[in-house]
Amino acid sequence: MTSDLSGDTAGGGRYGESVFRPEQEGEDERIDFGALAYDDVTMARLRALGAGPQWHCLDVGAGTGTVSRRLLTEAGVASVLAVDRDVRFLTGRPAPGLSVLEADITAPDFDPGRFHLVHARFVLMHLPDRERMIGTLAEFVAPGGVLVLSDAVDLTSARAPDTPFTEVMRAMWQGLRATIGTDVSWVPSYPQLLRRAGLVSVAAEIHVPPLLPGSPISRFWADTWERSRAAMDATGLVDDAAVDAAIRYLDSEECAALSAGMLTTWGWKPEKRSHDQQP
Numbered sequence: 001m002t003s004d005l006s007g008d009t010a011g012g013g014r015y016g017e018s019v020f021r022p023e024q025e026g027e028d029e030r031i032d033f034g035a036l037a038y039d040d041v042t043m044a045r046l047r048a049l050g051a052g053p054q055w056h057c058l059d060v061g062a063g064t065g066t067v068s069r070r071l072l073t074e075a076g077v078a079s080v081l082a083v084d085r086d087v088r089f090l091t092g093r094p095a096p097g098l099s100v101l102e103a104d105i106t107a108p109d110f111d112p113g114r115f116h117l118v119h120a121r122f123v124l125m126h127l128p129d130r131e132r133m134i135g136t137l138a139e140f141v142a143p144g145g146v147l148v149l150s151d152a153v154d155l156t157s158a159r160a161p162d163t164p165f166t167e168v169m170r171a172m173w174q175g176l177r178a179t180i181g182t183d184v185s186w187v188p189s190y191p192q193l194l195r196r197a198g199l200v201s202v203a204a205e206i207h208v209p210p211l212l213p214g215s216p217i218s219r220f221w222a223d224t225w226e227r228s229r230a231a232m233d234a235t236g237l238v239d240d241a242a243v244d245a246a247i248r249y250l251d252s253e254e255c256a257a258l259s260a261g262m263l264t265t266w267g268w269k270p271e272k273r274s275h276d277q278q279p
Contacts, residue, residue, distance in 0.1 A: 024227070027227075028064050028089045029223070030220060030223040030224065030227070031063045031064050031089070032064055032066065033216045033217070033219045033220035033223065034122070034216070034217070034220045035063070035064065035066040035067075035216075036216035037209045037215070037216045037217035037220060038121070038150075038207070038209070038262055039066050039067060039070065041207045041262070041264075042067055042119075042121060042150065042264070043067070043070050043071075043074060043075070045148065045205070045264055045266070046067075046071065046075065046117065046119065046148065047074070047075050049117075049146050049148065049266060050146075051071060051075040051077055051116075051117055052075050052076055052077065053076050053077065053078060054077075054078055054116075055075075055077040055078055055116040055117055056077070056078050056079045056080075056081075056115050056116055056117075057071055057077050057079065057080045057081070057115055057116065057117040057118075057119065058080075058081050058083065058112055058113075058115040058117065058118045058119065058140055059071070059080055059081070059082045059083065059119050059120075060083050060105055060118065060119065060120035060123055060137065061083070061084055061105070061120055061121070061122070061123035062082035062083060062084050062090060062100075063084065063089060063090075064089040064090070064093070065082050065089065065090045065093055065095075065098070065100075067119065067121065068080040068082040068090075068095075068098055069093070069095050069098065071117075072095055072096065072097045072098060073095070077097070077116075077117075078097065079097045079098075079099065080097060080098050080099070081099045081100075081101055081112055081113075081115070082098060082099070082100050082101070083100075083101045083102075083103055083105060083112065084100075084102065084103075085102065085103065085104055085105075086102070087100050087101075087102045105123075105133070105136075106127060106128075106129075106133065110136075111140075112140060113140070114140060114141070114142040114145075115140055115141065115142060115145060116141075116142055116144075116145040116146070117141075117145060117146055117148065118137050118138075118140045118141050118145070118146075118147045118148070119147075119148045119149075120137060120148075120149050120150070121149075121150040121151075121262075122150065122151060122152065122262075123151075124149060124151055125151040125152055125182055125183065125184050125187060126180065126181065126182050127181075128181060130183075130186065130193075131193055131196070134147075134149070134190075134193045134194065134197050135196075135197045137149075138194070138197035138198060138199055138267075138269070141199075141269040142269065143269050143270065143271050143272045144268070144269060144270075144271045145268070145269050146266055146267065146268050146269070147194065147197075147199060147266065147267055147268075147269070148264065148265075148266045149190055149194070149264070149265050149266070150262050150263065150264040150265075151184060151187045151190070151262070151263060152184045152187065152260045152261070152262060152263075153184060153187055153188065153206060153260060153261040153262070153263045154169070154173055154184050154185070154260055155208070155258045155259075155260060155261055156169045156170050156173075156260075160257075160258070161256075161257070163249065163255075163256070163257045164242070164245045164246040164248075164249035165211065165221075165246055165249055165250065165255065165257035166257055167237070167238060167242060167246065168225060168232065168238055168242060168243055168246035169221075169260065170237060171232040171235050171237040171238040171242075172224070172225060172228055172231075172232055174232075174235045174237065175228060175231030175232040175233075175234060175235045176228060176231055178231065178234065178235070179231045179234075180231075184260075187263050188263065190204060190263065190265035191203075191204050191265050191267075194265055194266075194267035195267065197267070198269070198270070199267025199268055199269060200267060200268050200269075200270055201267065201268045202265065202266070202267040203265070203266060203267075204263060204264065204265040204266075205263075205264055206261045206262065206263050206264070207261060207262045207264070208258055208259055208260075208261040208262075209259050209262075210259070211250060211255050211256075211257055211258070211259050212255075213250070213251045213252065213253065213255065214251065217259050218250040218251065218255075221250060221259070222247045222250055222251075225243050225246065225247060226243075226247075229243055
């Protein structure tokens with residue numbers, strides 16, 4: 001699971017640190033709950049795209065490094081460069097073939113090299129100037145390589161049934177947008193943006209994990225709401241009692257809401273033409 005990143009917005013601090021502070025007790029556990037919910041789906045997609053021996057990979061916003069390590073141990077890739085602005089959850093878990101880089105990916109001089117796979121999950125939805133960032137990440141893909149982006153898709157539309165979950169999720173998205181700049185409304189435009197960045201054979205899929213009592217995704221949302229209470233309260237849509245009710249709802253047999261989906265989009269960098277090929 002990648003770490004939560006955001007830009008400078010409305011006094012919210014950089015990279016979501018005013019809400020999701022790396023030094024806060026249990027933040028690595030919160031990230032790992034998300035990893036338990038999504039890693040199997042992510043790994044299945046990366047392996048289906050061909051991740052394997054000889055591949056050199058860049059994992060952007062690597063968080064606790066679960067995807068980075070599984071690329072090495074399960075897909076058998078040659079190397080992974082795990083990048084995050086705060087690497088405290090990466091440096092304590094070394095692995096053969098894993099390199100760790102503490103860096104700001106939005107910095108103009110950030111250039112980690114070229115890779116067969118560039119992967120970013122739950123990162124770009126928190127960043128400003130997102131279209132430019134997709135273009136930047138596409139530049140890090142070697143010819144013949146692939147860019148894979150995953151971000152959240154909000155399923156709490158106006159027609160979604162009103163439940164304690166949907167009520168608090170709506171407040172969470174609004175509160176995070178106002179405080180740290182998170183915006184998932186543009187995520188469905190990923191395929192068009194990857195094509196605009198020059199990638200080809202673009203495709204996408206969505207995964208919606210079930211909200212089951214005690215499941216990793218339910219525990220992830222409960223922890224996320226605890227950390228973003230102030231941002232949600234400020235929207236005026238919910239109060240602490242509503243957040244508490246939603247957390248209880250997640251652990252009840254009555255829970256029948258849809259979690260936020262994870263939209264994964266990928267596109268390939270065209271191979272360079274050899275000199276003897278016709279234009």
